[in-house]
Amino acid sequence: MKGLIFIATIMLAVACSSSRNSGGRAFNVVTIDNESLQLKNDTLYSSTGLKFFRGQQLIIGNPSGEDGYYRSIIYKTAIVPSIWGQDKRYDYAIENHVNVKKSREGVKQFLVPGKSVTIIGIGLWKNSKPNFYLVSLASESEVFGCDIQFALALKELSLP
Secondary structure, eight states, X not given: OHHHHHHHHHHHHHHHXXXXXXXXXXXXXXXXXXXXXXXXXXXXXXXTSXXXXXXXXXXXXXXXXXXXXXXXXXXXOOBOOOTTSOOTTOSSGGGSBTTHHHHHHHHHHHOOTTOEEEEEEEEEEOSSXXXXXXXXXXXXXXXXXXXXXXXXXXXXXXXX
16 A cells, blocks of 8 residues: 555646646756756656657666665655755655665665666656756566666666
C-alpha cells in the first residue's frame, strides 16, 4: 500500500510540475554546464543528441556518493522545496530530501550496478532551485526518482 501511495505521489508531482501549453509542448529548457534538456510531448531531448522517453531502459551505474550511496537517485522520499533559493549545502536539489539515510539505504538495497530500470514518467521539477527534470524509474515493483541530467553526469545511469 505504501508503494502505491509513493507511486501516486511521484506521478502527481511530475504531473503538477510539468509546464505545458494546450498543444502538449513544453516551455521549459533546463541548462546546466552547457547542456540543455527540453521536454517536447512525452520525450526529453538533450542538446547532446540524447533522447529519453517512457518505456526506455537505462542501466544503473556505480554510486558516486560516500559509503556507496547514489547522489542522483532517491527512493520513497520527498524533495525539500527551496523556498528561499538553492540550499548551498547541496550541489543539486535532489540531494536535499526527507529521510536521507532511509532513502539512500533503500536505493542501495534495490539498485545495483548493471541492473536495468525503465522510465515510467518525466516531468520538470520547479519546486527547488535550480530546476531539473525528475524522471521516475521502475525496477520490478519499486519506483525511484532521479535527476536525469545529474545521474548521467555522475555516470550513475547510462544508456544500454
